[in-house]
Amino acid sequence: MDFAFDEKTEALRTRLLAFMQSHVRPAEAVAEEQARQAPDAWSFPPALRDLQAAARAEGLWNLFLPGEYGAGLSNLQYAPLAEITGHSPVLGPAALNCAAPDTGNMELLALFGSDAQRKEWLEPLLAGEIRSAFAMTEPDVASSDATNIATRIERDGDSYVINGRKWFTSGAMNPACKIMIVMGKTDPSAPRHLQQSQILVPRDTPGVTIRRGMTVFGFDDRDHGGHAEIDFVDARVPATNLIGSEGEGFAMSQARLGPGRIHHCMRLIGMAERALELMCRRVVSRVAFGRPLADQGVIQDWIAESRVRIEQARLLVLKTAWLMDTVGNQGAHTEIQAIKVATPEMAQWVIDRAIQAHGGAGVSQDTPLARLWVAARSLRLADGPDEVHRRSLARRELRRYAGSSS
């Protein structure tokens, strides 16, 4: 057992921390001002382009992707880097071409895409030339139960025809988003986990209508592509757009979830660290009733408890990354669920205290805290609500005792 990062990771951490300090943090205010100037645009702010160019020049690019197409890092090597991008969650991941949902889509294409699919979509995604979306959740059903998915993908000659409604398709409002991976049912009569398929649908396909951007609390997340509600009405794509074979959609979505969740969780830890930093800076400089807030016992309690919770969550995420590397995503299933439950709750707790320590500034646009909080809160729902994961965790735990008596 060894709790030190390996040399490669340490070196990358050092470079990435420097990059965040010199490039990304200073760009936060610039990007926000650009977004304010273009209130109707769903595009990335121009400042992001510059960051991407700089990151690429620094070799901080596609770090998330193992294997030949990406930086070739293990999950355990990438995890602490993802954490650092979370210090600036709007710009950091996108600057390094490591932002969801592109990461999951690129990984899916790398693993399961045909040569033609990789050439047409993976290459421009890896180059940061286009963006993508993943259309899974539906408004009308509890989508955490994949068998509820109602969208149909029906074969018709050399085409598939898609019908259904999706929402919270993140990034799809962005005009730079050119391609969507859509989850739907090719065969509702098949066994429950063989009904689903995934298919590539260009955003400009006739029959695809972007209805509106969903808001999350009061944010429309305009600056990172929003969360679209989309109608698919007889949207037709070539049969070659299917990823893998019919019926493999559920299995592929499971493959995608492991890394996706660990990325989310590591970024959340970075977000919690950012919030703790902001809280500390605030309380040493703010005076009430004659002394700095930092002298108040209740505030100290929040800071200590934040540190204690962050450290615990980080270690569990890192262990999960190590398990994924050593025993595979399936072997790490319990831990992946555990971090999915533990990390958003931890981050939400820390950020909430940081907000409280800031007073009105904490809920406003003048600090990143409100956004951080909303991101953490949303992840208690995204990719399945906590309750679904807890039930699954419990069943696994109980399985050891089946048939036993107390």
Next chain:
Amino acid sequence: MDFAFDEKTEALRTRLLAFMQSHVRPAEAVAEEQARQAPDAWSFPPALRDLQAAARAEGLWNLFLPGEYGAGLSNLQYAPLAEITGHSPVLGPAALNCAAPDTGNMELLALFGSDAQRKEWLEPLLAGEIRSAFAMTEPDVASSDATNIATRIERDGDSYVINGRKWFTSGAMNPACKIMIVMGKTDPSAPRHLQQSQILVPRDTPGVTIRRGMTVFGFDDRDHGGHAEIDFVDARVPATNLIGSEGEGFAMSQARLGPGRIHHCMRLIGMAERALELMCRRVVSRVAFGRPLADQGVIQDWIAESRVRIEQARLLVLKTAWLMDTVGNQGAHTEIQAIKVATPEMAQWVIDRAIQAHGGAGVSQDTPLARLWVAARSLRLADGPDEVHRRSLARRELRRYAGSSS
């Protein structure tokens, strides 16, 4: 001891519940659509005008105001009505001309205003013809400590000249807002609670600059007048605009806080009830893993616990109202602080569970839940953070034991 409402209150509750059902709830979607159609307007949506006319016709008008100028209800009689308006917090209170901060401003003018002030500002406010704002909080200091207030109100001949910066001045972005009550220091060298004064400043006074609307978890609350950041640079008003005498500002703000807080708390209870209703409706109709969410033990736990918490908080608020009526705001000081701490936390808890039960819809614009949550969360900061109230409560409790030994 008797836990039944009196007849007058029951009658008003019945009428108000009917009005909410027949007029206000149906107007929610209309008003939201109107707001969407006018994305740049900081005004009330037109639907509100109609509601106000209807409410006035029904005699459901200015219920908050005791004494000759208002409906003459006691705090205990008004409290359950304020709760009902909280079922629809954007439209309900405003429809009845019972929305903050106008309520506090009207009360202040009724109690402390000169005849001329009442004629010029109270009358149109009572008639719902204009709106008002209360400029207290400042960005640069911990405003929960009133001695920190930095805005200056200086006498210069027949005028007062105001300099300072305020923020979170709710309602002041609304063009219908014609008058602001500004808190500042007339004499920084006086004893700590005699330094402050309150003064009427028309919004169009030269030297008054509305800089921007502050957001609250991404919401700009455009449809109820926003939360302005305002610069006062040599803003000059007649000396007769001072409310009461110099140095009475702190005492008047204390007088204002009692009713203001109890109104907030009652509305929060209504908001929690709305959230619980939405949660129940959702879970009986939504199916996951083969059965309604309502059958899941964890969901049942939330519902039961919500009911238990709401009931407790409501009773404490009602008792506080009764104390204010019987022993005065000062005598109810401890309880006022207690409800200020207990109610937002309770409401936040209930609303959070309702959000979780809704999945993505819960955080989006498709339910009122995200807004309700933000309102509850903000009230853990507004009018002083919980921590300030808790400290004050503790000191009062400890005073009984001063000098005692264990």
Next chain:
Amino acid sequence: MDFAFDEKTEALRTRLLAFMQSHVRPAEAVAEEQARQAPDAWSFPPALRDLQAAARAEGLWNLFLPGEYGAGLSNLQYAPLAEITGHSPVLGPAALNCAAPDTGNMELLALFGSDAQRKEWLEPLLAGEIRSAFAMTEPDVASSDATNIATRIERDGDSYVINGRKWFTSGAMNPACKIMIVMGKTDPSAPRHLQQSQILVPRDTPGVTIRRGMTVFGFDDRDHGGHAEIDFVDARVPATNLIGSEGEGFAMSQARLGPGRIHHCMRLIGMAERALELMCRRVVSRVAFGRPLADQGVIQDWIAESRVRIEQARLLVLKTAWLMDTVGNQGAHTEIQAIKVATPEMAQWVIDRAIQAHGGAGVSQDTPLARLWVAARSLRLADGPDEVHRRSLARRELRRYAGSSS
């Protein structure tokens, strides 16, 4: 609505508070010393006899019992008195002949007992000459589900014959306990709520074996009669010992639960007040790191939050008492469940903080805190675990929305 106690209640409160101060609190140390001197006795300490005599002389006797046999108070009148006895929970209730389980047993006999039963058992109980026990919970089944009860009560000629095992039969270790009311099934084939009956079983009946005293977090509660595990093997009693008719056992146990729970809850509030008092006394007198604990923000937070929680719980209990008086135990069912869930949790929270403020003394025999905590914790299980009550509460809440859609 009126939050003041009526005159009679106020007068009784004043007298009872004085009695607690002058008699009961000083007797705490005496009784504890007497218990230490008699480590093998399961009897009440002699000091209690004196307290009972004094209470009776003061007219503070059988206050719990409405109607002709008792003091004739309403639930709302008795509730604040029960609270006061909770300040000293080992001695207070017993001093006034208002201790569980005798209270419930006396109430049951008053309501449902035959004349002969009342003469033989109720009279000496009302006089405080004997004690009683209520044998309901069984070790082998989840007794919160009454249909699980396995003890049999079988008719055999002029007798009933009882077989089964009970535990946590509180008070039954005490040699002064002469009579037990036993819950069991007379007809397991009847509809689920008509299977049970209740029967009077003298403690010295052949076939009744007191096996041992159960401990509760290490306490054997020797000084108030312990918690017995009891075997019934062909224990035979006259058929006239049945209370009411066969099959009425479940209904009678429901009748008993309402008052029983409200008494428990009121005492818990008194226990929480005692803990808060102890915490305050401790922190004003104890110095660490150069200043009294009372100056620490975290401690102040506990004190304030304790006050806020106690006030809320008390009001809900009082309202429940009022409902029982005005609409009956059945009409108050929801509230009775709500207080059963809310009050132990509140009390446990407050007492835990008081313990923490006391350091080692808090967990030791030198303060009443550890015992208070155990009492509160146990009540989250006794009379059905919280989870059963929450589920029932939720179902009632959801019933309003059955068939509705979101």
Next chain:
Amino acid sequence: MDFAFDEKTEALRTRLLAFMQSHVRPAEAVAEEQARQAPDAWSFPPALRDLQAAARAEGLWNLFLPGEYGAGLSNLQYAPLAEITGHSPVLGPAALNCAAPDTGNMELLALFGSDAQRKEWLEPLLAGEIRSAFAMTEPDVASSDATNIATRIERDGDSYVINGRKWFTSGAMNPACKIMIVMGKTDPSAPRHLQQSQILVPRDTPGVTIRRGMTVFGFDDRDHGGHAEIDFVDARVPATNLIGSEGEGFAMSQARLGPGRIHHCMRLIGMAERALELMCRRVVSRVAFGRPLADQGVIQDWIAESRVRIEQARLLVLKTAWLMDTVGNQGAHTEIQAIKVATPEMAQWVIDRAIQAHGGAGVSQDTPLARLWVAARSLRLADGPDEVHRRSLARRELRRYAGSSS
């Protein structure tokens, strides 16, 4: 970074788990029965002797002690073994001669004892022939602040004379306890952390009076030596009994705390695992309302959350052990405080749910749960209350930002 135990550790874990299964768990009931048979004895139950002999034969002896005198394991190697002993906390650690406070005393003597002191006291302790105690906490002062310690150790010729009162001196009621290490002040006028010394005081020294055993909730912990209150009145020991030099007492107590705390925390994790195991076994076998408790969502929630919390706490403890091994106790100071705060709270949470799942059995002598809970709760106070550690943690965190502005 590597989350696998090394080979040596894995081998020891396997052997220890087998030993717990084959020897320790079966002895639990035996030892408890022996304790019941000897209600007045403060000695270990005879069953422990057999376990110790077996453990020694298996080479599972003194595992806690690094260096030449013990098993020579690192903290990281010992930590998972300490966890396993926590599965049976009354017998497990003592069976392996790894029970507090002997472990800390042996470590102190190994590090700082003179040759003579080691020969006289360390050797029989290592052999398990005698037991020891550590007298630090005092009833009259907040002992978490070492400068409050009031016990005096005064030089008088070739002797030291000790005066003062200690309590919660664990193990000192046991007649096998032959030696105590006493913390006191040799020079109250020295700088605050140079006032204290530690000295060896044989339990039978004239002037040493064992006054009573303190209880912890209702337990007197008779079977592992109780918690003594002790008077020292002119107790005289040879000057050579001083450990180290005058004024080194505080530094030595700090040296002792690191390993002591990590041992406590690891055992707590084992205790939480035991509780979770008991909870799972209970709920799969217990039926209420027609189905096993294991099917209830709320129960599943507890189980999942328990697993999530245990995993996080364990990793933080292991990392702390690794830090102690790699950068020393001082370098691991923050983490040592973090685990001291996090682990008892986690264990208390898990055990509380296990109790709730057991109903009455959970609070009684029929499961180990009540004892486990009390152990976890006590550790939120022992070695300094959580609040002291949190404050210290916060100050360290804030130090990075001193002088910064937000």
